[in-house]
Amino acid sequence: MSISQATYNRAKQIMPGGVQLLSKRPEMFAPEQWPNYAVKGKGCKLWDMDGKSYYDMTTNGIGACLLGYADPDVSKAAIKRIKNGCMTSLNAPEEVQLADKLLEIHPWAESVRFARTGGETCAIAVRIARATTGRDVIAICGYHGWADWYLACNLSEGDALDGIHLAGLQPAGVPSGLRGSAVTFHYNNVEEFDALIAQYGDRLAGVIMEPLRSTMPNEGFLEHVRDEVHRVGGLLIYDEISIGWRFTFGGSHKVLGVQPDIATFAKAMGNGHPIGAIVGTKAAMDGAQQSFISSTYWTEAVGPAAALATIDKMEKTRVWEHAAAMGDIALKDWAEAAERHGVNVHIDGVSCLPHLGFTDFPLETKTLYTALMLKEGFLAQGGFYPTLAHNEKIMAKHREANDKVFAKIAETIKKGGKEAVIEAIGGPVCQSGFQRLNG
Numbered sequence: 001m002s003i004s005q006a007t008y009n010r011a012k013q014i015m016p017g018g019v020q021l022l023s024k025r026p027e028m029f030a031p032e033q034w035p036n037y038a039v040k041g042k043g044c045k046l047w048d049m050d051g052k053s054y055y056d057m058t059t060n061g062i063g064a065c066l067l068g069y070a071d072p073d074v075s076k077a078a079i080k081r082i083k084n085g086c087m088t089s090l091n092a093p094e095e096v097q098l099a100d101k102l103l104e105i106h107p108w109a110e111s112v113r114f115a116r117t118g119g120e121t122c123a124i125a126v127r128i129a130r131a132t133t134g135r136d137v138i139a140i141c142g143y144h145g146w147a148d149w150y151l152a153c154n155l156s157e158g159d160a161l162d163g164i165h166l167a168g169l170q171p172a173g174v175p176s177g178l179r180g181s182a183v184t185f186h187y188n189n190v191e192e193f194d195a196l197i198a199q200y201g202d203r204l205a206g207v208i209m210e211p212l213r214s215t216m217p218n219e220g221f222l223e224h225v226r227d228e229v230h231r232v233g234g235l236l237i238y239d240e241i242s243i244g245w246r247f248t249f250g251g252s253h254k255v256l257g258v259q260p261d262i263a264t265f266a267k268a269m270g271n272g273h274p275i276g277a278i279v280g281t282k283a284a285m286d287g288a289q290q291s292f293i294s295s296t297y298w299t300e301a302v303g304p305a306a307a308l309a310t311i312d313k314m315e316k317t318r319v320w321e322h323a324a325a326m327g328d329i330a331l332k333d334w335a336e337a338a339e340r341h342g343v344n345v346h347i348d349g350v351s352c353l354p355h356l357g358f359t360d361f362p363l364e365t366k367t368l369y370t371a372l373m374l375k376e377g378f379l380a381q382g383g384f385y386p387t388l389a390h391n392e393k394i395m396a397k398h399r400e401a402n403d404k405v406f407a408k409i410a411e412t413i414k415k416g417g418k419e420a421v422i423e424a425i426g427g428p429v430c431q432s433g434f435q436r437l438n439g
């Protein structure tokens, strides 16, 4: 057994779920074959515990490392601050510089607060919206973290998050008193949204949504949501945690042309160093003064120091343009390989977040794709978050690997359909969504 598998087996004995983030569970990829742990990451390459290395054609740090792993300029800024002491009894001046920078990039905003994780920034934004408006109900359209306020939407309807984020998320442990405090609508579904406005309008603190994820908004959708939530006296919060910085410099709303009252950022803003920001108009952020929102490690200095270096480099390199170019190559290569070998796929997403899925026996074929790509030296499962470290040479190697792997998938399906695919995997089939793993 590999060292990484033995380590993961131990992890499952002593940690519920085995990992700290659902998207890093090996069961989501090719169980018992996935390398599980990285001892080093550099650029878009990873080294596992067993001495093997892979190019990362998956999320590149769950979207956190848009400049690539261990970017030298970001690491330099972080190390400098660590050497100078990153936690003291006083505040970090870098947080004021970072707030000024975020306001310069988002001129509609006047006020900034910081946290460290994406889920925290969303919880803070929602708390502020509730404090500012004096209302309770929040309408949700996207993924916004693990916290009670969010999972509360599954208290009223069993699976309100199905099709919005993941199906099957149980609100176990979320107080039943929160029932009715969070409601959901699907992206681009005006009728569903209007029904929420009609039902909850005068109780609505606001809408929190991803302005864009994998589909472009229908014409007028974002404007309609903004106008209606404002008409009933609520606030519009854009969660830019995954799409921000990679679609354009700063929030995607700058290109989409609709201004929120509050926007949240995390992930790519620190290129692997924890930092999150809540950016808003003075009026929308007013509730932050009345509410207790405070945490020790929101004051450490590495996060803002790394974010200043990251933002500077993202701007200089115009990384969002590079990410889109690399994503377009992946989209083209997947489509051509599928066509050439006659594999049924669905290819979607935007250039900076392209996605490949398999139509025949989706989970089984996806697992086989991952298992075969591992043998070619790639982490790959369909969802690709391109980075500055991906280049045409690496994409050419990826193209060659896909050609081989699609040929093998086609041959396997032709030989014996689903059964042959399962056999060819050489291990268990991947899971989708949340499932209890142990105990």
Ligand SMILES: Cc1ncc(COP(=O)(O)O)c(C=O)c1O
Pocket: 117, 118, 119, 120, 122, 142, 143, 144, 145, 146, 210, 239, 240, 241, 242, 243, 266, 267
């Ligand atoms: C849009 C969005 N919001 C919030 C989060 C939660 O961020 P974190 O995992 O840092 O808590 C994520 C994470 O994937 C996300 O994609």
